[in-house]
């Protein structure tokens with residue numbers, strides 16, 4: 248069956264752009280019809296949340312001692328954290344802060360793990376990789392590693408000879424691959440999400456990649472490192488670099504789709520360096536080991552539209568995106584006074600992050616906290632605002648807010664234009680009777696506007712698939728993407744990047760909520776077109792890509808929390 252038949256297009260071979268547009272339309276949730284999914288939980292085929300490569304050497308990472316005093320605010324003050332040297336300890340701390348387990352939950356006889364990075368349905372489709380140089384106590388040659396979160400360990404997938412490592416490092420112009428630099432990669436097992444969520448699952452996998460990318464960036468910041476997405480690498484090269492194209496290592500096991508590669512370095516300049524020569528797929532000089540485990544005994548259902556959209560969004564090698572941020576606000580303009588104090592350590596915020604399962608419907612937040620959370624979502628003029636320094640494009644995700652309880656702010660619908668130049672176009676595409684009043688006392692660089700006063704708790708709940716968390720928080724929001732123009736500008740592959748950007752926004756909201764003593768939750772289930780209607784968006788050019796809620800959490804007292812690792816058992 249061709250793509251065009253799969254996604255309901257009529258005559259002719261479908262272009263990548265048509266496949267993406269058709270996928271997006273057909274995976275919308277409507278009031279009267281949800282996107283196609285199995286409709287029940289097929290427990291017999293539930294996928295294993297942990298990929299392992301049998302036969303690959305396992306390098307255990309020592310569990311870092313808890314209690315690092317680095318304050319949370321310092322994550323955002325680039326250059327204020329002295330870079331840690333690359334070592335067994337720093338690699339361990341990096342993965343602990345980026346992708347590790349943070350708790351096991353128990354209800355009756357059932358236990359399940361939770362991680363630093365969130366995931367739709369806690370299904371965790373995202374797999375993490377590192378390509379590291381030779382390092383004492385990790386490996387005496389450069390190698391490709393898969394991160395095994397349950398063991399907090401690295402599986403050595405491939406050993407690279409010195410020539411191959413030098414080729415990778417030499418892709419960067421002189422001086423921009425300093426000692427201590429390495430690569431990280433992310434991939435997705437689409438089946439893990441599709442098992443439960445059917446056709447919409449590709450969207451959720453991409454959100455999760457965005458959360459994980461922010462998580463990697465934040466972990467790097469905690470160690471004084473920079474991280475930059477290598478956006479010009481083709482998906483074919485990436486598959487080769489991470490070993491995902493090796494049919495012989497997967498056999499019947501579920502494949503992983505290559506998503507992204509990033510460079511981590513103790514001292515990257517801003518703006519960040521481009522590759523001087525393109526990174527190349529592995530040729531010789533690489534010795535592979537390990538076979539992927541099978542995650543489900545069988546797949547009772549296939550979702551071919553996911554394969555179709557995955558294929559349509561694969562990237563060829565391209566030139567890196569370079570954009571001008573000179574019109575963006577400075578840190579002072581965004582925050583008023585830059586934040587140099589706070590409640591939590593970075594570690595408490597990162598490892599303590601949790602989704603609220605319910606909101607209390609009563610907690611209000613201060614205007615100061617609200618403005619600070621929103622200011623974190625905007626890149627600065629100097630391109631130094633973490634995590635926005637990791638991605639090269641100007642924001643394509645803007646925020647439509649449902650404000651319920653923010654002290655001193657009228658409840659109602661608000662908008663935050665994450666790119667100040669997009670205010671005028673947002674005014675044009677949204678309801679013509681929105682008032683677009685600047686919010687009083689808001690820092691001058693924060694493009695935040697009141698659109699319409701009123702109680703929008705019921706509206707927020709309704710459009711978020713009837714989930715009370717959206718109406719019972721202090722505020723909830725829709726992430727509205729400059730969708731068609733983004734795809735026209737950067738190509739169909741950028742469909743993924745829009746979800747990544749939305750996921751990064753979400754990851755910051757999670758941490759900012761922790762720092763404010765409250766909680767938040769990602770909301771992937773929302774009724775797409777009713778959200779557009781709420782903001783008066785008629786044009787297909789602008790589409791809602793993700794929802795979020797922030798407020799006072801209600802804990803589920805029936806659950807017991809257990810520690811993430813029992814390291815005595817492991818030694």
Ligand SMILES: Cc1cc2nc3c(=O)[nH]c(=O)nc-3n(C[C@H](O)[C@H](O)[C@H](O)COP(=O)(O)O)c2cc1C
Pocket residue numbers: 361362363364365366367368369451454455458600601602603604714716768769770771772
């Ligand atoms: C992309 C995405 C979509 C999500 N959608 C919903 C949702 O619609 N409703 C909800 O209650 N939680 C949602 N969540 C929260 C997840 O259920 C939660 O992240 C997961 O159970 C793991 O828990 P943790 O975040 O505390 O680690 C979503 C999370 C992500 C990352």
